[in-house]
Amino acid sequence: MELAWLIPVLSFIAFPIIVFWGKRLPGGGAPLAIGAIAAGFALFWVALLGFLAATPDTEHCLTDAATGTLACNFQRAWFNAGLPGLPDSVALSWGMTIDPLALAMLGMVTLVALMVQIYSLGYMKGDPHFGWYYACHALFAAAMLTLVLADSFLLLYVAWELVGACSYLLIGFWHERPAAREAAKKAFIVTRLGDVGLLLGILLLWREVGSFSMTAAFELAHSGEMSHGVATASSLLMLLGAMGKSAQFPFHVWLPDAMEGPTPVSALIHAATMVAAGVYLVARAFPIFQYSGDALMAVAIVGLVTALMASTIALTSTDLKRILAYSTISHLGLMMLSLGAGGYTAALFHLLAHGFSKALLFLGAGSVLHSTEQQDIRHMGGLRKAMPLTALLFSLGAMSLGGIPILAGFWSKDEVLSAVSHGLHPVFIVLALVTALLSALYMARAMFVVFFGPSPESEHHDHPVHDAPLAMAAPMVLLGVLAAGFGLISFNWPGSFGGIGSFLFYHEPEGFHFTWWLGILSTILAVAAFAFGYLVYVRKSLSLEGFRRSFAPAIRVVERKYYVDELYQWVVDRVVMVFSRFIALFDRAVVNDVLVNGPANSARRLGVAMRLHVTGHVYSYALVMALGAAALAILWWWRVA
Amino acid sequence: MVPLTYFQLLSAALFAIGLYGVLARRSAVLIVLSIELMLNAVNINLIAAASHMDGVGRFSNFDGQIIAIFVITIAAAEVGLALAIILRMYRNRATVDVDEINLMKW
Numbered sequence: 001m002e003l004a005w006l007i008p009v010l011s012f013i014a015f016p017i018i019v020f021w022g023k024r025l026p027g028g029g030a031p032l033a034i035g036a037i038a039a040g041f042a043l044f045w046v047a048l049l050g051f052l053a054a055t056p057d058t059e060h061c062l063t064d065a066a067t068g069t070l071a072c073n074f075q076r077a078w079f080n081a082g083l084p085g086l087p088d089s090v091a092l093s094w095g096m097t098i099d100p101l102a103l104a105m106l107g108m109v110t111l112v113a114l115m116v117q118i119y120s121l122g123y124m125k126g127d128p129h130f131g132w133y134y135a136c137h138a139l140f141a142a143a144m145l146t147l148v149l150a151d152s153f154l155l156l157y158v159a160w161e162l163v164g165a166c167s168y169l170l171i172g173f174w175h176e177r178p179a180a181r182e183a184a185k186k187a188f189i190v191t192r193l194g195d196v197g198l199l200l201g202i203l204l205l206w207r208e209v210g211s212f213s214m215t216a217a218f219e220l221a222h223s224g225e226m227s228h229g230v231a232t233a234s235s236l237l238m239l240l241g242a243m244g245k246s247a248q249f250p251f252h253v254w255l256p257d258a259m260e261g262p263t264p265v266s267a268l269i270h271a272a273t274m275v276a277a278g279v280y281l282v283a284r285a286f287p288i289f290q291y292s293g294d295a296l297m298a299v300a301i302v303g304l305v306t307a308l309m310a311s312t313i314a315l316t317s318t319d320l321k322r323i324l325a326y327s328t329i330s331h332l333g334l335m336m337l338s339l340g341a342g343g344y345t346a347a348l349f350h351l352l353a354h355g356f357s358k359a360l361l362f363l364g365a366g367s368v369l370h371s372t373e374q375q376d377i378r379h380m381g382g383l384r385k386a387m388p389l390t391a392l393l394f395s396l397g398a399m400s401l402g403g404i405p406i407l408a409g410f411w412s413k414d415e416v417l418s419a420v421s422h423g424l425h426p427v428f429i430v431l432a433l434v435t436a437l438l439s440a441l442y443m444a445r446a447m448f449v450v451f452f453g454p455s456p457e458s459e460h461h462d463h464p465v466h467d468a469p470l471a472m473a474a475p476m477v478l479l480g481v482l483a484a485g486f487g488l489i490s491f492n493w494p495g496s497f498g499g500i501g502s503f504l505f506y507h508e509p510e511g512f513h514f515t516w517w518l519g520i521l522s523t524i525l526a527v528a529a530f531a532f533g534y535l536v537y538v539r540k541s542l543s544l545e546g547f548r549r550s551f552a553p554a555i556r557v558v559e560r561k562y563y564v565d566e567l568y569q570w571v572v573d574r575v576v577m578v579f580s581r582f583i584a585l586f587d588r589a590v591v592n593d594v595l596v597n598g599p600a601n602s603a604r605r606l607g608v609a610m611r612l613h614v615t616g617h618v619y620s621y622a623l624v625m626a627l628g629a630a631a632l633a634i635l636w637w638w639r640v641a
Numbered sequence: 642m643v644p645l646t647y648f649q650l651l652s653a654a655l656f657a658i659g660l661y662g663v664l665a666r667r668s669a670v671l672i673v674l675s676i677e678l679m680l681n682a683v684n685i686n687l688i689a690a691a692s693h694m695d696g697v698g699r700f701s702n703f704d705g706q707i708i709a710i711f712v713i714t715i716a717a718a719e720v721g722l723a724l725a726i727i728l729r730m731y732r733n734r735a736t737v738d739v740d741e742i743n744l745m746k747w
Contacts, residue, residue, distance in 0.1 A: 616746025618672070618739045622663050 001050030002060075002074055004098055007040040007106060008149065011142035015135050022131030033134040034117045037141055041110040048103055064099065066218035066287040068507035071099035073151055073215065090211070095151035097214065100504045101348065105148035105280055108352050111482075112271050112359045113141040115475035119363050120264045122471035123370055133173060137268070140166035144273040148280060152212040153202040156284075160198065160241070160277065164191050167274050171261040183257035190254040194244020198281070201237030204230060205288075214284065221291040228292065235288045235295035238281060239302070246278025246332045249306040253565055255329055259321040263366030266321060270328045271359035279335045279351055286344060286506060300340020300424060304431055307333030309562060311438035315445065316559045319375050320365050323446045327401065328358055330439060334416050337432060343419020344506035346412070353412035353486050357400040360479040364394035367468040367476070368450065377446065382455035387467040391451040393480040398447040400483045402440035403526040411487030414522060418515040429518075433525065440526040444533025452538045648689030655682035669730065669737040673723045680716045684709045 014036040018029035025032060054072060056063045061072040075095035082089030096102075117137055124133055143162035150156040165188075172184025202212070208230045209217045220226040242248070247255035255275070259266055269275060282289060282299060289295045307330045314326035331354045338347035367390045368383060369375055384391040400407035403414075413436060421429040468476065490500050502509045535542045548555060557563070655678055662675025691705025731737050 614746050616743030618742070619664050619666075626660055626664065 001047050001054065001072060001098060003043055004047040004106070004149065005074065005096055007043045007047070007110065008142045008145035010036040010039050010043075011138045011145065014138040015142065018131050018135040018138065022135065025131075028130040028134065030117070030121060030130065030134045033138040034114065034121075036138055037110060037114045037117060040141070040145065041107075041114050044103070044106045044110050047098060047106065051098055051100075051103060064215065064218070066215070066222035067099070069099050069101075069505065071097055071215075073097050075151070092154060092212065093152070094155065096149040097151040098149070101280075101283060102148050104348060104352060104504055105276070106145065108271075108276075108355050109141065109144050109148065109273060112355060112479075113137070113144075113268060113273070115359065115479055116264045116268045116363070119267075119366070119472050119475040120262070122469045123264050123366055124262060129173070133170075133262070136166055136169045136173070137265075140170060140268065140273055144277065147277055151214055153205065153214060153217070154212040156214075156281075157199060157202055160245070160281075161195065163274055163277055164188060164195065164245075167191075167258070167269060170265040170269070171258045173261055173265065177260065180260040183254075183260040187254040187258050190251050191244040194241045194251055197237040197239075197244070198241025201234040201241065204234040204237065208234070218285075218287040221288045224291070226288075226291065231288050232292040232294050235285060235292045236298060238285055239289075239295060239299055242278035242281045242336075243302060244278070245281070246275050246336070247306075247329050248278070248302050248333060248336060249309055250564060252306060252310060252329045253561075253568060256317075256322045256325040256561075259319070259325055263321065263362060263369055266325070267359045267362030267366065270325070270362060271355040275328060275332055276351055276355065279332060279339070279347065282336065282339050283344060283348055286339070289339075290342070296340050296342070298340075299336050300428065303333045303336025303338070303340055304428060304435075305333070306330070307337060307435045308431055308438075311435050311442065312558050313561050314442040315438060316555060318378055320368065320377050320380070320446060320450060321362075321375055323377070323442055324358065324361055324365060327361075327439065327442060328354075330435060331358070331401070334413070334432065334435065337428065338416040338419050341420045341423030341428070343416060343423060345500065345504055346415035346419040348504050349490060349500055350409075350412035350416050353408035353483075354401065356479055356482040356486055357397045357407075357409050360393060360397035360476060360483045361401070363472070363476045363479065364390050364397060367472055368394075370468070370472070371466050377449045380450045380455075381453040382451070384451040389467050389473055390476070393476045394451065395447050396480050397483050398443040399530070402443040402530060403436055403522055404440075404530065405523050405526075406484075406487070408483050408486035410523075410526070411490050414514060414519050415490065417518045417522060421515065421518060433521065436522055437525045437529055440529035441533065444530045445537060448533045448537035452534075454540075645689055645693045648685060652682045652686035652689070655679075655685065667738050667740055669723075669727045669739055669742075672739065673720065673727070676723075677716060677720065680712055684712055687712070 011033070014029075014032050018025070018032055022029035051070070051072065054061045054070060056070060058072070060074055061070060063069070064071040073095060075093045078092040078094045080089050080091050117134070120133065120137070124130055127133060140163065143159050143166055147156055147159035147163060150159055168184045168188040171187050172180050174180045175184070205217050206212055208226060209220055217226075221231055244251045255270075258269060261269075289299065310326045310329035310333060314323050314330060317323045317326060331350070335347045335350050335354070338350060367387065368380070371387065372380065372383070374380060396407065400409035403410045417429065417432055417436065420432050467473070532542070536544060560566070659675045659677075659679030659682060662678065663672050666672050666675060687705040687709045691702060691709075694702040694705070727737055730742060734741060736742075
């Protein structure tokens with residue numbers, strides 16, 4: 001189990017090697033990155049088996065009082081800030097915590113990253129910066145794996161920022177395109193806004209706890225010795241960081257624009273790394289959130305608002321990748337909502353199930369874009385015949401997220417709904433059901449329009465549309481199997497380990513619970529949504545024109561994404577820029593002209609004045625010399641007298 | 642014996658004439674001549690002082706003469722150097738007027 005530290009380190013090592021020697025390596029360095037992450041996936045199993053065999057008596061392991069689960073902690077000294085032994089010094093350590101939460105994330109990140117990297121072999125083939133692409137992927141995966149293994153908030157923050165930097169590199173990977181550059185900057189800056197909150201939250205906790213150790217902080221919260229105000233403030237600040245990374249309202253604006261990156265990158269960002277980090281952070285710091293209580297309510301409200309808003313935008317978007325992006329935002333909102341309702345297991349289960357389904361959907365969308373070079377669903381249709389495998393797998397992912405029974409998304413979404421109905425006010429469950437319905441609707445829309453609807457007449461392609469090549473198809477098939485069957489691990493199968501709830505839980509192991517009325521209701525909603533989508537987009541027997549006409553103003557608001565981008569633009573133009581102009585004036589007038597150039601100018605003026613005595617006439621020097629000698633003589637005279 | 646004050650007055654007068662020459666003359670050659678005059682004024686002063694030192698007989702203390710000999714030696718070297726400079730100056734600028742030689746200024 002201790003070998004788990006190698007999981008991120010292998011990918012970290014791959015990064016510089018590919019950057020410096022990628023051109024000389026076979027396959028442009030891609031096999032190295034894939035090998036590193038594949039080894040990481042293999043080591044995940046080693047760690048998992050080691051963890052399952054561990055008991056509280058095993059060395060390094062104990063039952064964590066704050067979370068109620070077994071946790072194994074491994075540490076190495078990092079450095080001392082200050083002199084060791086003195087009261088003000090802080091000893092920092094590299095450390096990793098292996099507990100069910102970390103293992104679940106490790107498994108998903110390594111698997112999805114591996115699938116995405118294999119897929120990219122086909123998708124990015126022939127790209128001029130092929131090696132750099134894989135180097136960034138390796139670093140991205142390494143950063144995310146460090147993040148989930150970190151046992152201290154400081155290490156988590158380091159990895160957190162590294163994830164942000166890698167997302168910047170990968171979203172702006174096609175930096176020749178201005179839109180990609182803008183999107184990369186937007187993603188970096190918007191997530192940065194949240195990161196400031198995270199840093200402040202961590203520092204606040206440090207002041208209260210006296211160390212960066214997560215375990216110590218959770219102990220303090222669990223025992224009730226932490227000040228309630230500090231717990232609320234620091235968890236709200238951390239929530240800010242999580243909202244930035246997980247693209248929650250109002251920081252969601254970067255995620256749809258991040259679609260400018262290569263599609264496999266979107267799959268990685270949306271499923272395994274980046275956006276999962278926010279949900280992971282809230283789940284990791286759950287003892288503090290729960291101790292605060294108010295913070296948990298804030299999580300739930302943020303999640304609900306985000307989920308509703310994003311799912312309506314997804315319904316009106318016409319860009320295939322943006323539909324998926326808004327769907328991600330909406331589902332992340334559901335996870336936050338579930339965490340807010342105390343549904344720890346449900347949220348993480350949904351994180352995993354959504355991760356596999358969304359990775360599959362993005363890889364499917366990538367396969368479509370790769371062969372049609374088209375992102376607008378209004379120009380697509382009937383692709384089922386040209387690319388049957390992609391159509392099958394994409395539909396599987398769409399139905400899984402839409403909540404069609406037996407598929408992974410159905411079980412996890414029901415867990416979420418059930419947690420929400422138990423833990424929160426009835427308003428939340430009603431709105432969550434609306435979100436579920438909308439989620440099924442936009443998934444049905446994307447799937448039916450692209451693959452089953454009539455193909456647009458005017459379209460003719462320069463090259464024939466083809467199905468995914470092997471390198472792209474194989475990862476999709478594997479993710480398809482997971483999207484279909486992953487939900488079944490929630491059952492307590494005879495002879496198995498007892499369902500996900502007995503592994504990944506907070507305080508109390510949870511058996512599989514299925515709220516019948518919710519399950520039936522959500523199934524009806526999902527099936528109705530898909531049937532509705534079929535009638536509207538394939539059979540064309542229902543028309544939405546009348547609906548569109550009578551609700552035109554409302555639809556326009558949704559189509560313009562609730563004017564959030566415009567609001568940001570206004571704030572930047574009117575507030576930030578005006579303030580910056582003032583600062584710039586201050587900088588030029590006071591800092592530059594007075595403080596920096598001021599001394600320089602006076603020195604120059606003094607020099608100009610002083611150089612006038614240098615006349616170049618030999619007799620003026622002689623005169624000064626004579627006068628000087630006379631003055632000395634007079635002084636000497638006085639001294640003597 | 643001529644009183645020391647007379648020598649000192651002569652020396653001071655010669656020094657003042659030399660100083661005036663250095664400050665007022667424009668020709669480099671005359672400036673060098675004036676410097677020589679000032680040096681000789683100093684020499685007169687030194688030797689007169691030496692000859693009036695208290696002691697056994699005249700010139701019982703040689704310090705003044707020795708310094709005067711040093712001054713003469715250095716003056717000879719200085720004239721050689723100064724004339725060489727003036728010669729180069731004349732070769733380059735076709736003049737020895739120090740008003741014209743004013744490149745080393747602001």
